[in-house]
Amino acid sequence: xxxxxTSIAIVALTLLPAVAYADRAFxxxxxxxxxxxxxxxxxxxxxxxxxxxxxxxxxxxxLRSELKTVIPGIGTIQFKWEGRELPVTFDVxxxxxxxxxxxxxxxxxxxxxxxxxxxxxxxxxxxxxxxRPYGEVMGRLKLNLIRRLxxxxxxxxLTVEAKYRDRQMGVELDKSFIPQHANWSHxxxxxxxxxxxxxxxxxxxxxxxxxSALTGKIVETRExxxxxxxxxxxxxxxxxxxxxxxxxxGKVRHVDTAWQTLRIPNGGSRSSHLPYRIALAEGAASAHLxxxxxxxxxxxxxxxxxxxxxxxxSTNQYDVVAYDLGGNQSDAWRLRIPELDQRQYGxxxxxxxxxxxxxxxxxxxxxxxxxxDRAPAIATLGKRVVVNLSSP
Numbered sequence: 001x002x003x004x005x006t007s008i009a010i011v012a013l014t015l016l017p018a019v020a021y022a023d024r025a026f027x028x029x030x031x032x033x034x035x036x037x038x039x040x041x042x043x044x045x046x047x048x049x050x051x052x053x054x055x056x057x058x059x060x061x062x063l064r065s066e067l068k069t070v071i072p073g074i075g076t077i078q079f080k081w082e083g084r085e086l087p088v089t090f091d092v093x094x095x096x097x098x099x100x101x102x103x104x105x106x107x108x109x110x111x112x113x114x115x116x117x118x119x120x121x122x123x124x125x126x127x128x129x130x131x132r133p134y135g136e137v138m139g140r141l142k143l144n145l146i147r148r149l150x151x152x153x154x155x156x157x158l159t160v161e162a163k164y165r166d167r168q169m170g171v172e173l174d175k176s177f178i179p180q181h182a183n184w185s186h187x188x189x190x191x192x193x194x195x196x197x198x199x200x201x202x203x204x205x206x207x208x209x210x211x212s213a214l215t216g217k218i219v220e221t222r223e224x225x226x227x228x229x230x231x232x233x234x235x236x237x238x239x240x241x242x243x244x245x246x247x248x249x250g251k252v253r254h255v256d257t258a259w260q261t262l263r264i265p266n267g268g269s270r271s272s273h274l275p276y277r278i279a280l281a282e283g284a285a286s287a288h289l290x291x292x293x294x295x296x297x298x299x300x301x302x303x304x305x306x307x308x309x310x311x312x313x314s315t316n317q318y319d320v321v322a323y324d325l326g327g328n329q330s331d332a333w334r335l336r337i338p339e340l341d342q343r344q345y346g347x348x349x350x351x352x353x354x355x356x357x358x359x360x361x362x363x364x365x366x367x368x369x370x371x372x373d374r375a376p377a378i379a380t381l382g383k384r385v386v387v388n389l390s391s392p
Contacts, residue, residue: 024048026149029157032069035091035142039160042069042090046149071097077124083108086149091141097124098132098141109188118188202290205329211319213392214360216337220386222365227377236351237367237379238299244275248302251325253279255300278309286327295319298350306330310350320353333360337387340364351384360389 026046031039047064065081071092079099081087089100099122103109112120112131121138122129146163155162228236238246242254256277275297278289291297295311298318302308307323318335352363365384370377 027156028150028154030146030163031157031159032090032144033142033160034144035093035140040069040071042067044068046086048149074124079122079129086147087145088143088147089141090145093137093140098122098137099129100138100141103188112188114188198286198288199290202286202288202327203292206290206292206321209321209329209332211332211334214333214335214389215392216335216339216362216387216389218337218339218385219388221383222385223383226381228379228381229376230378233369233379244297245300248300248307251281251302251307252300253281255279255297278307280307280327281325284325284327289323289327301353308353310353318350335360335362335389337364340385340387348384351381358391362387362389 024047026044026048028044029041030044031041033039045066049062049064062082063084063086065083065086066078067087067090068076068078069090070076073095074097077097079087079090081101083101084104085102087099087101089098091098101120103112103115103118103120108120109115109118113133115133117138119138121132123132124130146158150158234246236246238244242252244255245252255275256279257275276291278291278300280287280289289307289309291309291311295313298310298312300307300309305325307325307327309321309323311319311321313319320333320335321329322331324330348364349367350362351365351367352361354361363384363386366382367379368382369379
């Protein structure tokens with residue numbers, strides 16, 4: 001009997017509600033080179049506000065951006081925006097001002113119809129800004145606004161020449177065709193991949209595949225706290241670049257993610273990476289495994305012969321789907337654990353998953369990441385339970 005042993009962990013970021021976080025304000029005058037060669041000055045004001053606490057850099061940061069300028073023949077124009085990105089383009093084409101912003105968040109993609117270019121474009125018409133779809137005019141617009149907040153050493157008046165001299169500011173200012181040259185992740189395209197035969201086959205297998213029902217019973221409870229070193233944490237939870245992958249060297253390259261930011265009732269927000277695609281090793285029959293929106297990806301783990309994908313739904317039930325190394329679905333299970341205290345373990349982590357013949361077991365427990373500066377221990381395990389699973 002071949003024993004398949006794999007360790008699976010659920011990575012779930014639980015963020016604290018917003019209380020009082022420091023804001024930062026930035027103001028500067030910026031000279032902008034338009035596509036027709038003319039120049040305009042604009043006033044830019046940005047308020048950087050942190051809405052919650054998170055270990056992910058920038059994950060809770062919202063930029064409230066405003067720019068104001070005067071265009072001859074049109075008058076005063078003002079544009080306000082709230083999000084994680086700054087506008088990359090202000091241009092005038094055929095007498096009409098345009099603003100272009102990259103989109104990095106799932107919610108923005110849905111708000112603007114999931115544009116394949118992952119940009120939101122606005123045109124000025126009759127004294128107001130209107131959303132405009134991607135079209136021929138986009139190829140005529142310039143990337144002409146700085147894409148980072150100025151530092152204290154930057155001049156308060158940024159001329160075109162000053163922007164071009166600065167390597168970080170001017171790296172993309174001489175580009176014209178925005179979707180090809182802008183260096184941002186195409187978040188909207190990630191969530192709406194091209195309907196290739198591979199994508200359709202993988203998604204149909206995932207949705208329509210039969211799942212054998214398994215019911216769990218708690219057989220052991222452990223309440224001791226265990227400190228994890230960096231090496232132990234990496235072995236259990238995966239490394240930083242692919243936090244959801246462990247034990248899959250040579251089988252899985254990485255998990256692709258897109259940003260998700262959810263507002264919560266108390267005025268704060270909750271941000272995380274939403275996994276949507278698993279990239280398999282070169283040579284596999286399928287290049288990717290695609291994940292549907294809704295279930296939460298818990299872990300990608302591997303044995304010598306299989307790749308296991310674990311997801312959890314809103315009822316805290318688990319699906320485990322097994323694929324061969326070529327990306328073909330071979331088996332699947334639906335796990336239910338009636339004894340599990342959802343109040344205590346609702347955001348717990350699956351620390352281990354064992355499959356041997358017709359026997360299944362898993363370890364579910366509390367996991368808390370302390371941060372790299374807390375060496376030698378950077379994470380701890382708290383109360384955890386051992387669960388045996390069997391057919392009902």
